[in-house]
Amino acid sequence: xxxxxxxxxxxxxxxxxxxxxxxxxxxxxxxxxxxxxxxxxxxxxxxxxxxxxxxxxxxxxxxxxxxxxxxxxxxxxxxxxxxxxxxxxxxxxxxxxxxxxxxxxxxxxxxxxxxxxxxxxxxxxxxxxxxxxxxxxxxxxxxxxxxxxxxxxxx
Numbered sequence: 001x002x003x004x005x006x007x008x009x010x011x012x013x014x015x016x017x018x019x020x021x022x023x024x025x026x027x028x029x030x031x032x033x034x035x036x037x038x039x040x041x042x043x044x045x046x047x048x049x050x051x052x053x054x055x056x057x058x059x060x061x062x063x064x065x066x067x068x069x070x071x072x073x074x075x076x077x078x079x080x081x082x083x084x085x086x087x088x089x090x091x092x093x094x095x096x097x098x099x100x101x102x103x104x105x106x107x108x109x110x111x112x113x114x115x116x117x118x119x120x121x122x123x124x125x126x127x128x129x130x131x132x133x134x135x136x137x138x139x140x141x142x143x144x145x146x147x148x149x150x151x152x153x154x155x
Contacts (some may be wrong), residue, residue: 007150014141026134031094048139054093101127
């Protein structure tokens with residue numbers, strides 16, 4: 001177990017960094033709700049696991065959308081299901097900017113605008129890598145704090 005000042009310092013870093021992520025609209029209040037579901041005793045890694053699973057599923061779903069859009073005969077129903085899956089998952093973890101990019105993709109889908117869909121997928125890739133980088137930094141701080149014997153501060 002680390003000393004108390006290290007734990008307090010890590011908790012302050014987490015609070016400051018999380019505030020930054022909210023202020024820059026990388027995250028929204030849904031991420032706070034996700035954090036509330038974490039139980040420091042029975043499942044201290046809930047947020048880390050949930051976000052890690054989100055990364056895997058997001059990348060797979062975007063690849064499936066891209067593949068579907070490249071088909072000679074596009075299965076628009078399949079694309080719709082995949083977009084709604086992305087929209088739901090980005091909303092459920094509170095990835096605000098990424099969720100907004102999904103909404104734009106959905107608008108292009110509704111118009112069956114293939115180029116707009118491709119442009120939106122590219123924008124989503126950009127937003128995804130920003131969000132992924134930010135969340136990985138936050139999760140690294142979470143892991144350090146848990147390893148030091150501290151608990152994740154609530155906002």
